[in-house]
Amino acid sequence: xxxxxxxxxxxxxxxxxxxxxxxxxxxxxxxxxxGISKNFGAISALTGIDLDIGAGEVVALVGDNGAGxxxxxxxxxxxxxxxxxxxxxxxxxxxxxxxxxALALGIAxxxxxxxxxxxxxxxxxxxxxxxxxxxxxxxxxxxxxxxKLLNELSARIPSVRxxxxxxxxxxxxxxxxxxxxxxxxxxxxxxEPTAALxxxxxxxxxxxIERVRDRGLGVIMISHNMADVRAVxxxxxxxxxxxxxxxFHADAxxxxxxxxxxxxxxxxxxxxxxxxxxxxxxx
Amino acid sequence: xxxxxxxxxxxxxxxxxxxQQDSVGGSIRAFLGRVRTGDLGSLPVVVGLAMIxxxxxxxxxxxxxxxxxxxxxxxxSTVGVISLGIVCILMVGEIxxxxxxxxxxxxxxxxxxxxxxxxxxxLAIPAAMAVGAAIGLxxxxxxxxxxxxxxxSTLAGLLAVLGMQLYILGASGSIxxxxxxxxxxxxxxxxxxxxxxxxFAALAGAAMFAAGVxxxxxxxxxxxxxxxxxxxxxxxGALTLLLEAIVSYLNQDRGIPWMFGFFVGLTVAMNYAxxxxxxxxxxxxxxxxxxxxxxxxxxxxxxxxxxxxACSVLAAIGGVLSSARLxxxxxxxxxxxxxxxxxxxxxxxxTSLFGGRGSAYSALLGIIVIQSxxxxxxxxxxxxxxxxxxxxxxxxxxxxxxxxxxxxxVSHGRA
Numbered sequence: 001x002x003x004x005x006x007x008x009x010x011x012x013x014x015x016x017x018x019x020x021x022x023x024x025x026x027x028x029x030x031x032x033x034x035g036i037s038k039n040f041g042a043i044s045a046l047t048g049i050d051l052d053i054g055a056g057e058v059v060a061l062v063g064d065n066g067a068g069x070x071x072x073x074x075x076x077x078x079x080x081x082x083x084x085x086x087x088x089x090x091x092x093x094x095x096x097x098x099x100x101x102a103l104a105l106g107i108a109x110x111x112x113x114x115x116x117x118x119x120x121x122x123x124x125x126x127x128x129x130x131x132x133x134x135x136x137x138x139x140x141x142x143x144x145x146x147x148k149l150l151n152e153l154s155a156r157i158p159s160v161r162x163x164x165x166x167x168x169x170x171x172x173x174x175x176x177x178x179x180x181x182x183x184x185x186x187x188x189x190x191x192e193p194t195a196a197l198x199x200x201x202x203x204x205x206x207x208x209i210e211r212v213r214d215r216g217l218g219v220i221m222i223s224h225n226m227a228d229v230r231a232v233x234x235x236x237x238x239x240x241x242x243x244x245x246x247x248f249h250a251d252a253x254x255x256x257x258x259x260x261x262x263x264x265x266x267x268x269x270x271x272x273x274x275x276x277x278x279x280x281x282x283x
Numbered sequence: 284x285x286x287x288x289x290x291x292x293x294x295x296x297x298x299x300x301x302x303q304q305d306s307v308g309g310s311i312r313a314f315l316g317r318v319r320t321g322d323l324g325s326l327p328v329v330v331g332l333a334m335i336x337x338x339x340x341x342x343x344x345x346x347x348x349x350x351x352x353x354x355x356x357x358x359x360s361t362v363g364v365i366s367l368g369i370v371c372i373l374m375v376g377e378i379x380x381x382x383x384x385x386x387x388x389x390x391x392x393x394x395x396x397x398x399x400x401x402x403x404x405x406l407a408i409p410a411a412m413a414v415g416a417a418i419g420l421x422x423x424x425x426x427x428x429x430x431x432x433x434x435x436s437t438l439a440g441l442l443a444v445l446g447m448q449l450y451i452l453g454a455s456g457s458i459x460x461x462x463x464x465x466x467x468x469x470x471x472x473x474x475x476x477x478x479x480x481x482x483f484a485a486l487a488g489a490a491m492f493a494a495g496v497x498x499x500x501x502x503x504x505x506x507x508x509x510x511x512x513x514x515x516x517x518x519x520g521a522l523t524l525l526l527e528a529i530v531s532y533l534n535q536d537r538g539i540p541w542m543f544g545f546f547v548g549l550t551v552a553m554n555y556a557x558x559x560x561x562x563x564x565x566x567x568x569x570x571x572x573x574x575x576x577x578x579x580x581x582x583x584x585x586x587x588x589x590x591x592x593a594c595s596v597l598a599a600i601g602g603v604l605s606s607a608r609l610x611x612x613x614x615x616x617x618x619x620x621x622x623x624x625x626x627x628x629x630x631x632x633x634t635s636l637f638g639g640r641g642s643a644y645s646a647l648l649g650i651i652v653i654q655s656x657x658x659x660x661x662x663x664x665x666x667x668x669x670x671x672x673x674x675x676x677x678x679x680x681x682x683x684x685x686x687x688x689x690x691x692x693v694s695h696g697r698a
Contacts, residue, residue, distance in 0.1 A: 100580060115578045119571035119639040120564075128568055129579035134561035140501045147294045147507075159295060165693070 028055045029091070030187050030218035031076070031107075036085035038071055038242075045071045046242045049085070053187060053218040058209060060233035061222045064261050067239040069222045073189050076220070077109040078102035090186065108180035112191040114172055118165035122146060122157060125164050126179045149178045153211050156204075170201030177208055187218040194228050206232050226257060294506045310514055320695035325633050327684050328648045331677075335652065339659030346659055349536035355658050356539065357470075359650045360546040361605035362621060366628040366646035367553050368597030373629055374557065375590045376570040376638025377433040379422070381440035382625050385415055385595050386602030387617020388448040393466075393603055394458035394612025395451050404466055408603055415599030418444065419592035426591075427584040433591075441622070449614055457613040460606060470607025474538040480530045483544070488523025495519065542604060546647070549597075553643035566590060570639030601625075620674065627674070628653050631681040637689060652677070 029052050036049040046068045053059050061069050074080045076087075078096040086093055089105055096102045102109070116125050123139070123146045132138040146160050155174040157167070164172060173193060180188055190209070194202045202225075209232050213219050223229050229236055229250075236248040238260040246260040258269045318326055339346040365382050372379045389411035396407035418440065425431040452458065460467050475483070492515065499509035533539050557563035565586045568576040577583045605621075606612045630636055631652050632645025656677060660670045 099578070103580070111578065115572070115575035117568045117571035117575050117639070120568060124564060124568070128564070128576065129581045131561045131564055137559050137561065137564065140498070140505050140507065143295070143507060144505050161295070166695075 029053070030055050030089070032088045034086045034088070036072070036075065036082045036087070038068075038075060038080060039083045044242055046075075046082070049239070049242075049244055051237060051244075053220060055186070055218055056213055056216045057234045058213050058219040058221060058232050060229040060236045061220055061239065062224070062226075062229060062236055062257070062261060063239035063245075066241070067261075068242040069239055070191065071242075072239070073109065073191055073220070073222060076102065076107055076187075076189055078107075103183060103185075106184070106186040107189065108183065108185035108187070109189040110173075110176045110180050110191065110193065112195065114176040116164045116172060116176060119163060121163055122150075122160040122167075122175055125175055126182055128179070130182065145182075146178070149181055150174070152215070153178060153181075153208055155208070168201060169197050170204045173197065173201070173205050174208060177205075177212065181212070181217075185217065187220070188212060190219065190221045192222055192224070194223060194225060202228060226254065293508045296508050320691060325642075325644065325648055327681075328632050328645070328652055331631070332648070332652050332655065335655050335659065339655070339662070343659070343662045346662055349533055351658060351662070353533060353536050353538070353540065355651075355654050356533075356543040357608060358654045358658070359647075360540065360542040361601050361608055362624050362628065362653070363546045363601075363646055363650040364549060364604060365598045365601035365621070365625040366632075366650050367549055367643060368594035368601075369625050369629040370553070370557075370632075370634050370641050370643055370646050371566070371590050371597070372433070372594040373634050373636060373638065374566045374570050374641050375587060376573070377426070377587070377590065378437065378626075378636075379419075379433065379591065379594045379598075380437040380622060380626075381418070381444055382594065382598035382601075383617040383619075383622030384441045384444035384448065385418055385598040385617070386605065386621060387615075388444050388451075389415055389599035389602035390606030390612040390616045391448045391452050391458075393606055394460060398458050398460060398612075404464070408466075411603055412596050412599045415595040416592050419595030420588065422595070423584075423588035423591040426587055445618065448617070452612070452614055457611055460610045460612065462610060466603075466607045467610045470542060470604060471610065473541040475541055475544050477534045477538050480534060480539050481527060484526035484530045485523060487526060488519050491522065492516070492519040542608070545604075550643045550647045553646075557641075557643055562586070562589065567639055572639075598625075620671065623678065624650075624653050624674070627678040627681065630685060631677065633685075635685055635689065636682065637685075649681075 031053045033051040038046040063069050075082050078099045078101050123143050126146045127142050150157050193205050233250050238245045240263050392411040393407045396402040397404050422436050425436045495515045502509035565581045628649030629646055632649030634641030634645040
């Protein structure tokens, strides 16, 4: 496992307890954002966002539509530049001017639509734009490396020489994640990794996220699905209207989370669940 | 099983869901399976060619005579080179409708610069190619900077370049190229010496075999499944025999034209570029999913530019070849059905109009089909009205096969 043995032992034991929800760093901090703001014209999409991600930690980013999750991910992927604030990557202040700068630092992004080429096989997709030996493609080494990546993820891809079009949704997600791991990143951003998947495939991808975390990578995951978030996240960071609105532990109650997401304890979701609980009082 | 005798499971054969098809019978079964699911490759064109040849041979026994086939190869080479450019542009999912005009303009430029202005021919040809490159560059700029669809920009180019061709040819409208010059000889009477043709065919087979053995050895060493020696021998042996048979048949007449050899050489080079280089991989990726390619860090605009420039330069080369073939540069060069024949050849050969699928060999196979039809109909003394109708019908059938195969691939999970 590359680059994950830098964690100090005492910290990793703390990390193993896995029960802290005050947001303090629990391992080597990979990324920390301070006061990140982003304005689009007159609109402030993000205002004063603080966020820390440790190595070997899964942080879920949740929030309602328009909360600024995607903007934040795009800033981290180098697609947008923040209007204010600092980004520190592994202790050093950095500027993410474009996607390749983010990639070069070790921040990989898996976009929601996966951005795979259906007509190319798995190997070609994993190595797209980063082929070995540009003037005489080294197919054997690329295939070998692709198998190693997929096996490290315990991925169940039957063959790497089939077109990506013939893979299931979960397998495609696996290929996209394997591709993001090719350049040995320190942080991986997953935008809605389970949104389009079935029950079994979702479980597969969640397993995959845990394996990525166990390799010592920091993981930021955007999701609308509270069950998925709870299943893998070490911390849940709530954004609301472009601001931090609380950090929760995975076992925080639904009520608290939804209150933070919607901004009121009296909201349509809680009213609904209140009605249902009233119906089945002795559960 | 013919592989895996080391005992350890091969890295890419660990999953029992993968059908193991390394043996000779297995590769035939795999081929049949691919065809059933719509991955036709060059099968339709081979079947079509067999049908066309049978029909024309039964109607006129001169059709398959060596003399006629040698002439056929001359005609294939000129439009075939243009069609190679079309393969390039179709790979990225764009189109160039102006290749006919560009080829005509290039032939006119060679005529004017060489014959009228007295430039040396080795300077006139690169000048024509450079103008072709500039035209391609312009289309790429229009697409990349202004977002102008290539369909429209090249349609405009078709007219504008034809106008330029007529303008530089002036009032006479036709320039005769000197008989006996190297260029005209190349286009009309230069043949590969018979022995050399046999050697080339043998070398092609040997090179394929050597490459196959090397790849198989590397794959085995890396713990991956590899093609068995038996099926490799069988495949390259069959190919070599086929090539030698073709060479020996054509050698009964004048032999194989150097011009056709040039075209085949370009095709092999293009095939290498498309399948074995990062450039070709980027072309395929952009044709499949442009946005994904962009996000993977590929410079999409640069690849588009290279595709348009390659297409226009190849069209210019094709135009120069056709002027050598006809020993003249005229107002008719590149007009009429040249455009559509070049596009039809690529599509008939199996390059998809929808982008992201295709091969350089489709230009070679497709142009042989197109020229066979043209030659057969000429032998039957049919008027050009019927020739156009029949060629149009063949193009329509090719596109229908492409569309149906694409639909079948989608439903069978092959893109």
